[in-house]
Amino acid sequence: MTLDAQTRGDFPILERTVNGRPLVYLDSAASSQKPRTVIEAMTRYYETSHANVHRSIHTLGEEATELYELARDRVQRFIGAAAREEVVFTRGTTDAISIVAEAIGRTLKPGDEILVTDMEHHSNLVPWQVAARDRGVRIRSVPLIGEGTLDLAAAERLLNERTRLFAFAHVSNVLGTINPVADLVARARRVGALSLVDGAQAVPHLPLDMSVLECDFYAFSAHKMLGPTGLGVLYGRRPVLEALEPARGGSEMIKEVWVDRATWNDLPWRLEPGTPPIAETVGLTAAIEYLEKLGMERVREHEQALATQAVEVLSAIPSVRVYGPRRERAAVVAFAVDGWHPHDVAAALDAEGIAVRAGHHCAQPLMRWCGVVGTSRASFSVYNSSEEVALLAHAVASLGGAP
Amino acid sequence: MQVKLDGGRVSAARFAGDSCAICTASADVLSEMVEGRSRAEAAALGAGDVLGVLQADVRPTRMRCVTLPITVLAKALG
Incomplete structure (x- = not known):
């Protein structure tokens, strides 16, 4: 069983909908959700x-x-x-x-x-x-x-x-x-x-x-x-x-x-x-x-698989640029979409029930190094699934030209 | 934001920036609204004035996107 299938039911908040869609929470690097036991x-x-x-x-x-x-x-x-x-x-x-x-x-x-x-x-x-x-x-x-x-x-x-x-x-x-x-x-x-x-x-x-x-x-x-x-x-x-x-x-x-x-x-x-x-x-x-109980080795494997998948599918979209190392990376993936300000990307994804972070991520010197005012960022935790990464990529690919 | 004053009135306003859609729309609307107004009238414009024209459902988290050009304009007008 995948880690998300095992853990999903333990997080009550993931049962809710956002804008009529099931919540896809990809902002755990800002703050993770909490299992019922906590x-x-x-x-x-x-x-x-x-x-x-x-x-x-x-x-x-x-x-x-x-x-x-x-x-x-x-x-x-x-x-x-x-x-x-x-x-x-x-x-x-x-x-x-x-x-x-x-x-x-x-x-x-x-x-x-x-x-x-x-x-x-x-x-x-x-x-x-x-x-x-x-x-x-x-x-x-x-x-x-x-x-x-x-x-x-x-x-x-x-x-x-x-x-x-x-x-x-x-x-x-x-x-x-x-x-x-x-x-x-x-x-x-x-x-x-x-x-x-x-x-x-x-x-x-x-x-x-x-x-x-x-x-x-x-x-x-x-x-x-x-x-x-x-x-x-x-x-x-x-x-x-x-x-x-x-x-x-x-x-x-x-x-x-x-x-x-x-x-x-x-x-x-x-x-x-x-x-x-x-x-x-x-x-x-x-x-x-x-x-x-989950085991941190398993947590690492699960999240790195999601990050690797996200880097691959987002990089495959012609209008998208992904930041950071291709390999050996942790569970955060920052990206930019041509012609789209990160705030608009986050707002458009939110309309689909997908929560990502947008902005300078409290790292303004790093944003200057990247040459951008901000980025959108998807981040993963134990409860995220491969299907959610695919949903993210699909939603990003559907953004089209500038808002 | 650049403002051209003629005899105490705003004769033209332009802006350049890298911003989200709401902020860009706010700056655009504001630039049009200030033309022909006196310096004091232009500086007195607020978020309510811009939102009245934008007719958009702007959430509290995005209100700073609306107010940024207003703040910048107020600074430009001293």
Whole structure:
């Protein structure tokens, strides 16, 4: 049985129609849909166990804390982290990156450099710009070559003893390029730079093992991996996290507080001030269990088959241009249609019940490299089928001349 | 957007851009609407005026496509 046939019935939203047609949801890279088990786990939590975590010495408080910390263990296992203390809950990928940028930012000196790449999502650019602002810090960027892969020779040249941190995406949210994480991390480490990987587009689609990637930080969001919005994860190698002076204060991240000073809590709570998104972690546990049951190798195979099919059938349409590598790509396919603005493509497809993303995909520097103001983008998850890719291609081929 | 003023009145308006159909239509309609109006009248035109001419069902997510040329024109007219 194909993966979509196995999973389709688990996603209630996929039963609905849009503009009189069955929904074809091809926007999972922006946010995936949720299986019933995730929705029910969160509802059950609110109906039976909700209280604040870590502070309440009563049954509900203990149950909530247990569920919250169980989610941490599930994440640790899912990403192959060495210790549960390396898993910090955040509000999302942007928030996870910002936590590091704020903390590192305080230590930056004039002349220091942060290295990014031309394919980054704004979430992995702007926090570094904010951190570098007014500190005399230079932001440099690794250019792209060919079909949209990193220029590794340039990366080698750009990394130097002034580089404090190298921030790059595991998977491009536009090109679908899968970057050689372990190799880039090793290059950064050779010059003494820290590495941060934006894993938002990788965690939902690829088997992961932090002990193989060996990056210092890895950030991702729950809502792109079948889980709820408002929750993300910052993985950090323990010695690096230990050395990270918290840039944000509040409850739960402290041991003792006086009016003018405080001592910090242990990891990971030191980096989790305030009441966290508790129900969302319960939902993430259910999402991880769902993905683990399917098996991430199978998820990868299914989605890469869909991406390969999409590249082939869209490229075969004379008026269509497909961006990114032909092979070895992840489950996102950006494309342009001659004479059509991406917004008009998305609106026309929506009329057929097909949901795709259109615009700059929060990657304006990358759009400049592509030489366009934006693209349309189809992205896939476990519930998408080969038939849906064919429907997309048929609808795109039927667009005809300019709107 | 380019605007030509003659004695405080808009004598011509043109636009160039890479945009979606709604935004292009809005810019087109707006360029026609401002001709002959005083600077103040032209700057006072809003989304409602353009939509009245467009007669299209524009959803809230696409309203920025309608308002972009209006914002640009207002800037041009200072």
